[in-house]
Amino acid sequence: MMLQDGSTQLLCLTASSGVPLFTRGAHKQLPFSVIGSLNGVHMFGSGQGAVLSCCETEGGGKVVWRVFQDSVMLIAVSGGGGGRGGAGSSSSSKEEEYHLQRLLENVWNCLVLVLGQDELVNVRNVERLKRDLRSCFCLIDQLMEEKQEGILGNLTHCADSLMPPNPVLLQETLQGFAQAADSEFGCLIVHGRIAAATEKWWRLAPQEVVLLSALMRSLSTSGSVSCDYPVFLPQGSPTVAHRLLRFQLLPGADVCVLCGPTPSLHRAESGLVGRFWTPLVEHLRDCLAVGERCLPGSVSLRPDVLALFLINRETRRSVSCVRTPTNHSHSDLPLPSKPRCWELLKLFYIFSTTRYFTQEETVCVSPEERAQRSNTDNFILGFTHQPLQCYLVTEECKSFGLQTQQHQLFLLVPLSVPTFALRTMATQTLSDIVAATGF
Template sequence: MMLQDGSTQVLCLTANSGVPLFTRGASKQLPFSVIGSLNGVHMFGDGQGVVLSSCQTDCGGRVVWRVFHDSVMLIAVNGGHGSTGVIQGHVKGEELFLERLLENIWNCMVLVLGRDELTNMRNVERLKKDLRSCFGLIDQLLEDRHQGIMGNLTHCADCLLPPNPALVQEAVNGFTQSVDSEFGCLVVHGRVAAATENWWRLAPQEVILLSALMRMLSSSGSASCDYPVFLPQGSPTVAHRLLRFQLLPGADVCVLCGPTPSLQKAQSDLVRQFWSPLVETLRDCLAVGERCLPGTVSLRVPDVLALLVLNREARRSVSCVRPSADDSPTLPSKARCWELLRLFYIFAATRYFSQEEAPVPGALAEEKAHSRSSASGDFVAGFPHQPLQCYLVTEECKCYGLQTQQHQLFLLTPLSVPTFALRNVATQTLLAVTADTGF
C-alpha cells in the first residue's frame, strides 16, 4: 500500500503530454510509475471516447480525475481507511469532497497565475516553478487546517454574523469606496463578517477562495499585504490587487482594487480613518468567536450539537458546533461533530437536496456536463416528488436536514432528543437563526 490510511494526494499533470507539474498532500509521494499510469488510464479512455471520472475501492479509497480547459489534469487520490479502519478522515474519501477539492485547486491555480499561463503552456519547467507559489493555498485546502470552515465543501461562503451588522457594514462600504473599489470585505476568524454588495456578486467559488487566501495571509502574521490575484471567473486574465490589512488579531479587512492607491497610503491614512472608531465593535465581533451567531440568537442549546445553515440564493453559510459549554463525555467531541456535520451535508446533498450552483458564465460546456453528472447527483433527479426534509439516527447523534425555498439547514442533535421532536427543533432553529439576523 503506497498511500497512508486516510491521506489524500493531489497530482497535477499537463493534460496533453502527461508531464507531472506537482504533487501535494501525503508525506510520501506516489512513485512516478503510479502517477504515470493514473494519468495514462484516463488518457487512454479519452482516446476511446470514454471519460473516466472517478473510481472507488471497497475500503473507502477513491480516485477522481478532472481535466481543466484541456490543459491541466488534476487527480485526487484518497487512501481510504485500509485495513486499520480508522474512523476519522472519512470526509476526504467522499466523492463530493474530492470533486470540490479539485475544482478549488484549479481555481486557486488560476487565482495565483492567471488562466493564460495555465492554458498556453510554453515552458513547462517555468510553470512548475511558478506553481510553487500556489502551494500554500493548495495545502490549506487539502489539509483543512481550519476546522470550522465548510465553504470549501459547500461552495457557500462561511459567514460570521456580527452583533451590530449595520455599523460594520457601513464601515466596510466607506472604506471600500475610499480606495476607489467596489469589492471590500471584513473577515473575522476566517469568516466573512461583512462585505460590499459587489463582493457578494463574485462567483461563490471566488468568494470561497478569497476567504481562504485571507486566512492564509492573516495566519502569516503580517500586518498588511498587497497580493496580485486573478479572479477565476470574473477576470481570469487580468490581475487585480488584493489589499489586506490586519485590524486586530483575527480581524482583517481586504479590498480588491486597481493600481491606486498604494498599500502604504491606504494603510497609513484610510485604515486608521475608518476603523479606529470601530475597535470596540470589532472586539464584539471577535467575541462571537466560533459560535458565528450573535448572542441575540437563542438556540435550544442543549438540543443542538452542531448546525449549518445555508442561504441558497446568496450562497452564504453559517455553521457552529457545540454552542453549549457542557462537556458531557457521552457527546461526540468537537472535531467529530465537524466531521459528522460534513458527512451529513454530503449525505443529504448528494441524495436529496439538489445543489444547484449559480450558473457560471464562461464555464466550458463539457465542464457543465461534468458537474451535472458528478457524484451521485444523478440520484436526486430520480425522485418523482421533491424531498423537503430528512433525518438520520446513528449511534452517535441524530441528524436533521431541512430545505426551504431560501435556506437549507443541517442540524445535529444529541441522542437524547426524541426522534419525533427533531422536526420541531429543526424548524425552530432555522427560524431563530434567520428571523433576527436577516440571514
C-alpha cells in the same frame, strides 16, 4: 493500498504530455511509476472515446481525474477508510468521491487565482511553470488540510460568515473605506469568516468569494500586517489581474479591497485604515468575541443542539457552529467530540445534497462541470417531488436536514432526542435564527 487510510494526495500534470508539475498531500508520495500509470490509463480511455473520472481500489481508496482547459490534469488519490463514512460503505464511497471532485475544482480555481489562466493554458516553459506553481502551495495545502474547524466553504461553495452584533455600523464603515480606496469590492474577515462585505463583493461568483476568503486566511497567518497581492478572478477576470490590498485591524480581524493601480499600499495603510477603523476598535472586539459560534448573543439555541450549519440559498452565505451541551444528563450516551461533530456535519451535508436537496451552484458552472455532477442526481430522479426534509440516525448522533425556498439547515443532536421531535427542533431553530438576525 497505495496510501495510508485517511490520507489524500494531489497530483498535477500537463494534460498533453503527462509531465508531473507538483504533488501535494500525503507524507509518503506515490512512486513515479504509479503516477505514470494513473496518467496513462486516463489517456488510454480518452483515446477510446471514454472519459475516466473516478475509480475505486480494492482497498477502498478513490482515484479521481479531471482535465481543465485541455492543459492541466489534476488527480486526487485517497487512501480511504479515513472515517468519512458513517452511513454505510456505498454512501461513504459516494461522499468521498464528492469530496475529491470538489477538491479538484477548488485547486484549479486556486491556480487561476494566483497565476492567471493564460499562464496555465499557454505553457511555454514547463520548468518555469513548476517554479511559478510553488506560490500556490500554501493555499492548496490549506484547501487540502482543512485545519480550521468550522470552515466549510471549500466544500459547499457558500461563503463562511459570522454575524456581528453591530452589522450596520460595520457595513457603513466598510463601504466608506472601499470607496476611499477607489474600489467597490471590500470585505471584513473575522476569525476567517466574512463579517461584512460590499454589495459588489457578494456579486462575485461563489467560488471566488470562497477562494478569496481562503487566501485572506493564508495571508493572515504569514505574520504581515498588510500586503499588496495580485489576484485573478477565476470566473470574472481569469486573464487580467486585480490588486488585493489586505490590512490587519486586530489579531483575527482583517479588511481587504480589490482595486486597480491606485491607491498605493502605503497611502491606503497610512491615510485610510486608521481614519476609518480606529473609531471602531471596540466594535471589532465585540465582533471577535462572537468567535466560532458565528451567531450573536441575541440568538438563543436549544441546549440539545450539538451542531448546526445554515445556508442562505439566495445569497450563498452560511453560518455554522458546534457546541457541547452543559446539561446533558444521559452520561451513558457519550457525545461526539467537537472535531468529530465538525466532521459529521460535513458528512451529513454531503449525504443530504447528493441524495435529497438541490445545489443552486450548478447554475453557475459550465456545462462540462454540470455533466460531471449529473451522476449525483440519479437518486433524486427516483422521487416524484423535491424532498424538503431528511434525517439520519447513526451510532453517534441524530441528524436532520431541512430545506425551504430560502434556506438549508443541517442539525446534529444527541441520540437521546426522540426522532419524532427532530422536525420541530429544526423548524424552531431556523425560525429563531432568522427572526433574530434576518439571515
